[in-house]
Amino acid sequence: xxxxxxxxxxxxxxxxxxxxxxxxxxxxxxxxxxxxxxxxxxxxxxxxxxxxxxxxxxxxxxxxxxxxxxxxxxxxxxxxxxxxxxxxxxxxxxxxxxxxxxxxxxxxxxxxxxxxxxxxxxxxxxxxxx
Numbered sequence: 566x567x568x569x570x571x572x573x574x575x576x577x578x579x580x581x582x583x584x585x586x587x588x589x590x591x592x593x594x595x596x597x598x599x600x601x602x603x604x605x606x607x608x609x610x611x612x613x614x615x616x617x618x619x620x621x622x623x624x625x626x627x628x629x630x631x632x633x634x635x636x637x638x639x640x641x642x643x644x645x646x647x648x649x650x651x652x653x654x655x656x657x658x659x660x661x662x663x664x665x666x667x668x669x670x671x672x673x674x675x676x677x678x679x680x681x682x683x684x685x686x687x688x689x690x691x692x693x694x695x
Contacts, residue, residue, distance in 0.1 A: 573635050577609050584639060601642045604630045 633641035
């Protein structure tokens with residue numbers, strides 16, 4: 566007799582299997598997304614503990630991605646939005662014109678004619694050039 570919580574059955578259609586395989590093997594996929602796809606593909610054939618042992622990750626990680634796939638299918642493997650205010654970068658320029666640099670370019674003179682403000686989450690830099 567088995568102990569512990571029973572797992573929800575994981576059934577992957579052929580179309581989803583092809584998509585997961587493509588995500589796992591594609592070189593341009595993020596490493597996190599490829600790992601999630603490999604976890605789900607492995608869970609179809611093995612238990613969570615075996616997948617965790619084979620992939621050298623925790624059982625909680627395997628369980629998390631298995632449940633998210635069962636609940637939301639392929640969309641469940643995407644990152645959820647982070648909490649808090651998004652980072653922002655605000656640049657304001659006075660009379661600065663974006664032009665190609667002249668042949669005899671003096672960087673400091675150009676910066677001195679440009680005013681700028683950069684706003685980051687905790688720090689505010691204000692241009693002191695005039």
